[in-house]
Amino acid sequence: xxxxxxxxxxxxxTVTLKGEIDHHSAxxxxxxxDKLLEESRPSTLILDLGSIEFMDSSGLGLIMGRYxxxxxxxxxxxxCNPSDxxxxxxxxxxxxxxxxxxxx
Amino acid sequence: xxxxxxxxxxxxTLKLTLPSLSVNEGIARxxxxxFCAYLGPTATDIxxxxxxxxxxxTNCIVHAYKNTVGMIYITAExxxxxxxxxxxxxxGCGIADVKQARVPLFTTDAESERSGLGFTxxxxxxDKLYVRSKIGRGTVVTMIKRLGNAATE
Numbered sequence: 394x395x396x397x398x399x400x401x402x403x404x405x406x407t408v409t410l411k412g413e414i415d416h417h418s419a420x421x422x423x424x425x426x427d428k429l430l431e432e433s434r435p436s437t438l439i440l441d442l443g444s445i446e447f448m449d450s451s452g453l454g455l456i457m458g459r460y461x462x463x464x465x466x467x468x469x470x471x472x473c474n475p476s477d478x479x480x481x482x483x484x485x486x487x488x489x490x491x492x493x494x495x496x497x
Numbered sequence: 498x499x500x501x502x503x504x505x506x507x508x509x510t511l512k513l514t515l516p517s518l519s520v521n522e523g524i525a526r527x528x529x530x531x532f533c534a535y536l537g538p539t540a541t542d543i544x545x546x547x548x549x550x551x552x553x554x555t556n557c558i559v560h561a562y563k564n565t566v567g568m569i570y571i572t573a574e575x576x577x578x579x580x581x582x583x584x585x586x587x588x589g590c591g592i593a594d595v596k597q598a599r600v601p602l603f604t605t606d607a608e609s610e611r612s613g614l615g616f617t618x619x620x621x622x623x624d625k626l627y628v629r630s631k632i633g634r635g636t637v638v639t640m641i642k643r644l645g646n647a648a649t650e
Contacts, residue, residue, distance in 0.1 A: 394523060405544075413523060415519075415522045415523065415551050415555065416519055416522060416555040416558065416559060416634070416637075417520055417522050417523065419610075423610070427641060445553075447526075447544075447548075448548075449548050449549060449551040449552055449555070449618065449620035450552060450611075450612045450614040450615055450618050451555065451611075451612075451613040453614060454609075454611055454612045455610065455611035457608040457610065457612065460523055477541075478541070478544040478545075478548070481621075481622075482548070482618065485614055485621055486602075486612060486614055
């Protein structure tokens with residue numbers, strides 16, 4: 394249902410999320426990303442949402458949780474390529490006020 | 498928006514009963530979206546419905562039937578005005594304070610990274626949202642949305 398793919402470039406870790414993010418798939422995605430964060434302790438985490446077909450508010454929880462993690466590591470989080478429907482959910486949460494969002 | 502006719506007899510009905518397993522979140526929203534397809538929804542309508550249903554079903558799993566498994570009863574009714582009425586019912590623990598539960602960012606489960614935006618999403622993505630709940634008896638969430646270009650007439 395949902396999967397992740399990673400790419401490292403120096404201090405930057407890019408994680409591409411694929412498929413659907415809901416409460417069911419978020420658990421696995423979250424532990425996958427956190428494992429990568431523990432291993433590489435990057436200064437920048439980029440979450441690429443370009444291949445996400447569906448996301449509900451569980452995805453917000455996932456993103457906000459990783460934002461906190463990156464803050465603890467003293468790094469930053471960038472979220473890129475969200476679809477229009479994902480942007481709609483971001484707006485409800487006012488996510489853009491504290492997380493860097495890059496659109497296509 | 499034109500007056501909806503959700504008090505009249507529906508032209509089509511879907512009934513779906515699923516146990517509160519997280520794998521059923523995807524099944525619930527996909528089946529409900531498929532039911533709405535012939536009413537001429539826009540792509541945005543379908544995305545909105547999927548999201549709203551996903552939120553309601555997740556609430557049943559995470560909150561209503563916390564640490565247990567119970568049944569989730571989903572009904573979708575289609576009306577001739579291209580309006581859909583979706584009801585998601587559980588027989589779980591109930592919500593003590595519905596008004597508080599509907600406040601954006603409110604959550605009783607901060608540890609599991611819940612955003613507290615479930616009801617906010619349902620309210621924003623659908624035209625109407627009604628929540629009835631009784632402690633120890635369960636919760637009924639009713640959502641109404643007019644679909645397609647008819648919605649903007």
